[in-house]
Amino acid sequence: MNTSPLLEISGLKTHFFLDEGTVKAVEGADLMVQHGTTVGIVGESGCGKSVTAYSILQLVESPGKIVAGKILWQRPEATGGDLLDLAALKPNSREIHAIRGGEIAMIFQEPLTSLSPIHTIGDQIVEAIRLHRPVSQEEARRQAVQMLQRVGIPRPEERLDNYPFQLSGGMRQRAMIAMALSCHPSLLIADEPTTALDVTTQAQILELMSELQNDFGMSILLITHNLGVVAEMCDQVVVMYLGQVVEQADTVTLFNDPKHPYTQALMRSIPKIGQRRRGRLDPIKGMVPDPYNRPHGCCFHPRCDKFVPGLCDQQEPPLRKLKSGGMVRCVLYGE
Amino acid sequence: MRSYILRRILAMIPTLFLASIVAFVIIQLPPGDFATAYVAGLAANGDIVSQEALESLRADYGLNEPVAVQYFKWMGGILTRGDYGISFEHREPVSALIWERIWLTMWLSLVSVLLTWLIAFPIGIYSAVRQYSAGDYIFTLIGFFGVSIPAFLVALVLMYLQFKYFGKVASGLFSDEFVAAAWSWARIQDLLAHLWLPALILGLGGTAELIRILRANLLDELRKPYVITARAKGLPEWKAILKYPVRMALNPFVSTLGWILPSLISGSIILSQVMNLPTTGPLLLRSLQSQDMYLAGSMILVLSVATVIGTLVSDILLALLDPRIRYQ
Numbered sequence: 001m002n003t004s005p006l007l008e009i010s011g012l013k014t015h016f017f018l019d020e021g022t023v024k025a026v027e028g029a030d031l032m033v034q035h036g037t038t039v040g041i042v043g044e045s046g047c048g049k050s051v052t053a054y055s056i057l058q059l060v061e062s063p064g065k066i067v068a069g070k071i072l073w074q075r076p077e078a079t080g081g082d083l084l085d086l087a088a089l090k091p092n093s094r095e096i097h098a099i100r101g102g103e104i105a106m107i108f109q110e111p112l113t114s115l116s117p118i119h120t121i122g123d124q125i126v127e128a129i130r131l132h133r134p135v136s137q138e139e140a141r142r143q144a145v146q147m148l149q150r151v152g153i154p155r156p157e158e159r160l161d162n163y164p165f166q167l168s169g170g171m172r173q174r175a176m177i178a179m180a181l182s183c184h185p186s187l188l189i190a191d192e193p194t195t196a197l198d199v200t201t202q203a204q205i206l207e208l209m210s211e212l213q214n215d216f217g218m219s220i221l222l223i224t225h226n227l228g229v230v231a232e233m234c235d236q237v238v239v240m241y242l243g244q245v246v247e248q249a250d251t252v253t254l255f256n257d258p259k260h261p262y263t264q265a266l267m268r269s270i271p272k273i274g275q276r277r278r279g280r281l282d283p284i285k286g287m288v289p290d291p292y293n294r295p296h297g298c299c300f301h302p303r304c305d306k307f308v309p310g311l312c313d314q315q316e317p318p319l320r321k322l323k324s325g326g327m328v329r330c331v332l333y334g335e
Numbered sequence: 336m337r338s339y340i341l342r343r344i345l346a347m348i349p350t351l352f353l354a355s356i357v358a359f360v361i362i363q364l365p366p367g368d369f370a371t372a373y374v375a376g377l378a379a380n381g382d383i384v385s386q387e388a389l390e391s392l393r394a395d396y397g398l399n400e401p402v403a404v405q406y407f408k409w410m411g412g413i414l415t416r417g418d419y420g421i422s423f424e425h426r427e428p429v430s431a432l433i434w435e436r437i438w439l440t441m442w443l444s445l446v447s448v449l450l451t452w453l454i455a456f457p458i459g460i461y462s463a464v465r466q467y468s469a470g471d472y473i474f475t476l477i478g479f480f481g482v483s484i485p486a487f488l489v490a491l492v493l494m495y496l497q498f499k500y501f502g503k504v505a506s507g508l509f510s511d512e513f514v515a516a517a518w519s520w521a522r523i524q525d526l527l528a529h530l531w532l533p534a535l536i537l538g539l540g541g542t543a544e545l546i547r548i549l550r551a552n553l554l555d556e557l558r559k560p561y562v563i564t565a566r567a568k569g570l571p572e573w574k575a576i577l578k579y580p581v582r583m584a585l586n587p588f589v590s591t592l593g594w595i596l597p598s599l600i601s602g603s604i605i606l607s608q609v610m611n612l613p614t615t616g617p618l619l620l621r622s623l624q625s626q627d628m629y630l631a632g633s634m635i636l637v638l639s640v641a642t643v644i645g646t647l648v649s650d651i652l653l654a655l656l657d658p659r660i661r662y663q
Binding site for chain 2: 054057059097098100105106108109113114116117118119127128131163166176179
């Protein structure tokens, strides 16, 4: 078994150059995805989790740009098995086109707007298959039917000729997953795949994703702000705040023993059944800072209840490795 | 789809009926009738027409009958015999006067629409995909000129330039030897050689407008999530753009078919006068001035039929293009 990670992101910085100033959407993201595992990225809106995911596939649009860092991708045996730095590829190069959809696939939050409303489901899946596989139209169609069946869409042959607006939300997301997995990628990036769905459908889609992961042996990078989803799905969790990874740990450790004050505050803000203390939630104090003016030093210090004056507001702490195997970016955990 | 087309065709019947009534009523609206306009014209030249002669003229043309009777006689003639009545002024059957002009107007409009599309399509896409580039600014500038300068002015300038530097008179749709000739291959070639310039001038405003519409629509579509999906699939950039957002932004191109025809016809009246084009414009204008009611009414009727059919064709094309319309 291959022990080197499937995907290793180090020191990634993706900035948006706007007239009003530079938005440092990702300012130091480090994470690792091992073969066959699920890694969750959690954080508030605007913390850079989606931009990190888009950076992997070079999908960040102008005026956004990857300015630093490495995204090392272990290519599958079939395509050479070499180690490739995706951050160094050009957004419109042949290599990245082969990787997008072929080796790394992506599904999105809103399956209605993420599928073209005027092309049939079949058209869009067949297109994905034929982009990466040298198969005939008929063979691609046969594979598409198989995929739809595999993701639990009833009467797949008929559904293939349906348009997205003729399907329910859950069915649309299933079709989206079928399209993403049609070329058997080794990594599936799921950008809030269940946010737009109702709770029952959410559970079904998550269950489907775990099932498919077992079948296809792929890894999943799950982007979400739902800690419940993380607890259910992920082996590893990465917590992001203001474009930085502030903590990384395996899921059990993170939930039982969160290290970073931000993670601790996140955990306190989850409503729990049966634990009605005074019936009030404990939100994180303050607001997410203005993206044009990042706080000096540790970017969480204005909201941190363990803030050490003269230290936290002076220098930015590095991401340190812990004995437990996780990593944390906080001055409280040093040598 | 078949029932959709059938429904639309059935809906055309009341529309056309109403259009014919409106066409007929509009010509009745100005005070007086053809006889008074005719007499006034003669009087301006110093001729005196007796009251009896005026009355016999009215009786001959059936102008004394109630409007409703006149309308049903006229419509009856059209529906049963294809007889559009006679032109009072030209003393000829209307159908002999209008058909060639109507065909030429249709051709001019069609060529104009095609040229509009051919020019607007690539420029619109370029302007949206390379928003705020130098090329986008240049095309935007040209586009604003196109929208704001009236077509007849452009025509005058081009005619002047063509006369001054090439010694040619860019006037009419045929060379002298073909004006009265029967239709032949040579005449069609001659027509095409003359047609492109007025068609281009006529389409100028529409082209500029369509570029702006396509650019705005495409800019909206380019930001939609399905474009990212297309890219994330591994489609090369130009393929992803042409297959998805451009397809979505195409709707206004097809919709133009319906409304471009009436606007071209009304816009072409001045241009036709300036460039001496044998289209319906000048004839319609003249017939309205002289209250030549069957001639004017027939032309308005035929043009509204053309507009309604144009709208139908554009609606059917839209339904073919966009399944969300088809399945409603």
